Structure formats: C-alpha cells, structure tokens
Amino acid sequence: IWSVVLAGTVNVxxxxxxxxxFQSLPESLMESARLDGxxxxxxxxxxxxxxxxxxxxxxxLFYLVDRWNEWYNALIFIRNTDLQPLQLVLRSIVMESSIVNNVTSAAAMEQMQNFNMGVKMAAVIVTILPVMCVYPFxxxxFAQGVMVGAVKA
Structure with missing residues (x-):
C-alpha cells in the first residue's frame, strides 16, 4: 500500500x-515585515x-482529484484484492461488465449493452460524487488560484 501512497506524494x-x-507576491511585503522585526x-x-x-x-483540489482518480499505480503494485482502492474496483467492474457473453438473440444483446452502459454510468457517478461534494467549498x-499561480504577473 505504501508504494501507491508514496508514488503520488510529490508532483513537480x-x-x-x-x-x-510565490514569486508573484510583492517582495515589499516581506521587506516591511523584516523592518518591523x-x-x-x-x-x-x-x-x-x-x-x-x-x-x-x-x-x-488538483491533488484531491489526482489521487482520487489514481488507479494505475494500484494496478501495478497491489496484488491483494482487499487493499485495492475504489477506483481499481470500479475499473474491474466496468471491465467485467463489458465482456459480452455469447447471446443468440438481438433483443438479449441490446439488453446486455444497456446494462453495460448503466454499469459504466453508475461507476462515473460514484467516481465524481466525492469531488463534487468538495468543490463548492x-x-x-479555485478560479483566482488557477489564474494567479499559472501566469506570472
């Protein structure tokens, strides 16, 4: 489990x-604080x-979404199914539901495709719900931080 945790701790x-x-902050603020002791x-x-x-x-928010959507490192490093994160479990459910069995009738094939699409959409809802709960706070x-941190004034 530590291989997954430590693999995502630093993002350049x-x-x-x-x-x-930090470079966009005015140096005069720090200088005036130093003058005040x-x-x-x-x-x-x-x-x-x-x-x-x-x-x-x-x-x-970036880090939360990044870590929440991480499944690849867990796929590589974790072999114990009890330690797999939710995203990897959801991925395996979607992959298993996408496997179409040998169905003879067209109606059964259409029902199977509708079920597969429903499973995929349920996985999307489960995946996005926690991020949607945190985002309003x-x-x-968010908008101010993206613009100021990405563009040097």
Whole structure:
C-alpha cells in the first residue's frame, strides 16, 4: 500500500505552479515585515500563507482529484484484492461488465449493452460524487488560484 501512497506524494507540476504564485507576491511585503522585526517563520505564517489561500485551495483540489482518480499505480503494485482502492474496483467492474457473453438473440444483446452502459454510468457517478461534494467549498478560491499561480504577473 505504501508504494501507491508514496508514488503520488510529490508532483513537480504543482511545485511549479506554487513557485510562480510565490514569486508573484510583492517582495515589499516581506521587506516591511523584516523592518518591523518579524522573523522568517512569522513572515511565512502571518503574511505569505494567508495571501496564498487561493493557490493552496487550488492545489488541494488538483491533488484531491489526482489521487482520487489514481488507479494505475494500484494496478501495478497491489496484488491483494482487499487493499485495492475504489477506483481499481470500479475499473474491474466496468471491465467485467463489458465482456459480452455469447447471446443468440438481438433483443438479449441490446439488453446486455444497456446494462453495460448503466454499469459504466453508475461507476462515473460514484467516481465524481466525492469531488463534487468538495468543490463548492474550494470554488471561491479555485478560479483566482488557477489564474494567479499559472501566469506570472
């Protein structure tokens, strides 16, 4: 299980976005805090992090969706079916439902295809529901964080 957890801990793309955001913060804020006697830790926790709420919310949402949709590493590393994540289980259900048995009648074939489509759509709903529940709480920061973190002003 640790192979799956540790494989997704660092994402360089997210570091680049966060670095661009931090570089867009005005240096005068940090300089004025230093002149007032603030140390580096105080500057970080009282100036930089409160101003960084949009990018933190954005990257939290990105990371949540990225980890939630991850199934490939689990497919490679985890052999115990009791430890498989939900996405891998849903993938196997969809793959098994897509296997069409030898059906002789056209009506039975159409019913089987409708059932397969229903299974796929149910898997999509189960997959997207948690992200849809978290998104409204991060939405107000999301648009601002994407634009500011991705484009250097």
């Amino acid at each position: 793309f997210y570091f680049v976005i966060m670095r661009n955001y 603030a140390g580096e830790w105080r500057i970080l926790f009282e100036i930089i992090l409160p101003l960084s709420k949009p990018i933190i919310a954005t990257l939290t 991060l939405q107000k920061h």
